[in-house]
Amino acid sequence: MKAIITGHSRGLGQALAHELLARGVDVLGLARGAAASAQCGARLRQISIDLSDTGALAAVLQTPLLAEFADAAQPVLLINNAACAGPLGYAGTLGARQVAQALALNVQAPLMLAERVLALAAHERRIMHISSGVGTDAYAALSVYCASKAALDQHARALWQESRGPRPGLRVASVSPGVIDTDMQSQLRHADGAAFPLRGEFDQLHRSGQLQSPRACARRLVELMLDQHYGRQPVMALPPLMEPDRPG
Numbered sequence: 001m002k003a004i005i006t007g008h009s010r011g012l013g014q015a016l017a018h019e020l021l022a023r024g025v026d027v028l029g030l031a032r033g034a035a036a037s038a039q040c041g042a043r044l045r046q047i048s049i050d051l052s053d054t055g056a057l058a059a060v061l062q063t064p065l066l067a068e069f070a071d072a073a074q075p076v077l078l079i080n081n082a083a084c085a086g087p088l089g090y091a092g093t094l095g096a097r098q099v100a101q102a103l104a105l106n107v108q109a110p111l112m113l114a115e116r117v118l119a120l121a122a123h124e125r126r127i128m129h130i131s132s133g134v135g136t137d138a139y140a141a142l143s144v145y146c147a148s149k150a151a152l153d154q155h156a157r158a159l160w161q162e163s164r165g166p167r168p169g170l171r172v173a174s175v176s177p178g179v180i181d182t183d184m185q186s187q188l189r190h191a192d193g194a195a196f197p198l199r200g201e202f203d204q205l206h207r208s209g210q211l212q213s214p215r216a217c218a219r220r221l222v223e224l225m226l227d228q229h230y231g232r233q234p235v236m237a238l239p240p241l242m243e244p245d246r247p248g
């Protein structure tokens with residue numbers, strides 16, 4: 001088994017990479033930065049890339065790099081995790097270039113990677129889009145983020161239809177992980193309150209201890225993805241944690 005993970009350098013993606021590496025799975029990580037390799041060992045390969053640069057990603061995907069990494073692994077996992085919540089603010093103040101960059105990272109890159117992974121000769125492929133509740137529930141000042149997660153959910157539904165017909169070796173789901181204690185949450189808590197009215201709600205989530213640790217969330221996502229029933233539902237949410245999250 002081998003796994004391709006975007007945004008493995010920090011936050012949930014780093015925890016997902018650690019969880020899979022600890023289970024003996026080779027990981028190929030794509031992000032601008034790198035994960036601390038001392039904690040990861042030789043099973044982690046890293047590509048430094050800005051995933052909002054569609055041309056750069058297309059160039060990487062034209063090389064045999066992914067095929068060589070996947071080799072004859074069964075299954076090949078793809079976790080589309082990297083994303084940004086911004087640009088934050090009311091539509092009309094965001095800037096067309098910022099909107100395009102966010103959509104390139106949050107939507108184009110996941111779909112391009114899925115396309116490449118599905119073209120690999122491997123028999124079984126498991127794809128997970130990391131989605132969010134904002135893909136279903138819409139919020140002011142988060143319009144681009146909401147739209148991008150809804151696009152991933154709908155992409156998973158369409159691939160799921162294919163998995164029931166011509167692609168029996170494909171399992172796919174778009175999964176909302178719940179709220180997690182990462183840089184993204186911190187960015188939302190520290191946003192300009194005038195441009196981002198939800199700031200107080202994110203503050204409250206943090207103060208009331210409702211954020212999961214990245215490690216606990218990653219463990220649940222990996223267990224879900226490796227489960228024999230993974231892919232029965234194309235869009236789903238992790239159930240809220242019933243017990244207080246343990247640190248780390």
Ligand SMILES: NC(=O)c1ccc[n+]([C@@H]2O[C@H](COP(=O)([O-])OP(=O)(O)OC[C@H]3O[C@@H](n4cnc5c(N)ncnc54)[C@H](OP(=O)(O)O)[C@@H]3O)[C@@H](O)[C@H]2O)c1
Pocket residue numbers: 006007008009010011012013014030031032033034049050051052080081082083084105130131132133176177178179180181182183184185
């Ligand atoms: N945190 C939450 O409460 C929450 C809730 C629901 C869903 N999610 C989803 O969970 C996923 C992970 O979020 P997170 O909270 O872990 O975010 P995070 O702490 O901001 O980490 C984002 C990761 O994505 C990478 N990334 C960002 N921009 C990139 C770019 N242009 N090119 C390549 N890589 C890029 C970052 O690496 P580099 O900076 O090194 O490039 C980093 O590894 C996202 O899909 C997010 O929408 C999060």
